[in-house]
Amino acid sequence: MPGTIEEQTVEQLGGPSSVLARQRRDHAEMDRLMERYRALAEGEERERVLKEVVQLVFSHAFAEETVLWPAVRRSVTHGEELTSRVEEEHQQINDLVAGIERLSPGAPEREETVERVFALIRQDIRDEEDLVLPRLQEALDAAQLRRIGTAWESVRRTAPTHPHPIVPRRPPGNALLGVPLSLYDRIRDGLGPVLPSAVMKRLLTGLTGLLVSAAVAAIVRKRR
Numbered sequence: 001m002p003g004t005i006e007e008q009t010v011e012q013l014g015g016p017s018s019v020l021a022r023q024r025r026d027h028a029e030m031d032r033l034m035e036r037y038r039a040l041a042e043g044e045e046r047e048r049v050l051k052e053v054v055q056l057v058f059s060h061a062f063a064e065e066t067v068l069w070p071a072v073r074r075s076v077t078h079g080e081e082l083t084s085r086v087e088e089e090h091q092q093i094n095d096l097v098a099g100i101e102r103l104s105p106g107a108p109e110r111e112e113t114v115e116r117v118f119a120l121i122r123q124d125i126r127d128e129e130d131l132v133l134p135r136l137q138e139a140l141d142a143a144q145l146r147r148i149g150t151a152w153e154s155v156r157r158t159a160p161t162h163p164h165p166i167v168p169r170r171p172p173g174n175a176l177l178g179v180p181l182s183l184y185d186r187i188r189d190g191l192g193p194v195l196p197s198a199v200m201k202r203l204l205t206g207l208t209g210l211l212v213s214a215a216v217a218a219i220v221r222k223r224r
């Protein structure tokens with residue numbers, strides 16, 4: 001049975017652009033940010049670090065759900081079981097972070113929820129590095145891991161950066177809804193194009209309506 005990817009060299013993982021190496025780099029960054037949050041006293045800087053954790057975790061997980069887990073289900077024995085487990089963790093993180101974003105900093109239950117989210121993120125990282133990704137490494141060669149790495153990275157760079165309870169965990173619904181939601185999130189984060197807010201609101205409402213209908217139609221068609 002293949003071992004964890006935690007201790008392997010970048011070469012063993014298929015090179016720096018392999019999806020395994022990219023995953024491990026992001027996981028290390030999540031760990032660093034969570035440690036930094038813990039080391040800081042309550043205040044603006046700590047809130048900024050929490051925002052960075054959320055943005056990184058959500059874009060990372062969205063790209064997993066649209067690119068990586070479908071690849072695992074296609075190529076790994078028991079891929080369905082393995083990916084259901086990490087999707088469940090993502091759903092719990094999604095629900096808890098949505099709760100955090102509704103509470104103001106300093107609210108008593110907020111800190112406790114942040115700790116629960118951090119524990120779930122660490123669990124998700126361990127399940128991926130120790131259970132899911134070694135199986136993918138066993139099933140694919142380095143060139144295939146690099147191709148998936150490139151696809152995963154391009155989705156990650158344009159993915160939503162906040163929780164959205166209406167988004168399903170699997171394609172095609174998540175991929176379709178991800179487009180308007182990513183735009184909406186990135187404008188909220190101050191990373192996207194600057195347009196007058198009334199124009200933006202109309203644009204997003206129209207786009208979201210259109211894509212929700214398309215996603216629902218695609219899901220209905222798939223179930224028939």
Ligand SMILES: [Fe+2]
Binds near residue numbers: 023064125
């Ligand atoms: Fe991951």
Ligand SMILES: [Fe+2]
Binds near residue numbers: 090124125
């Ligand atoms: Fe994950």
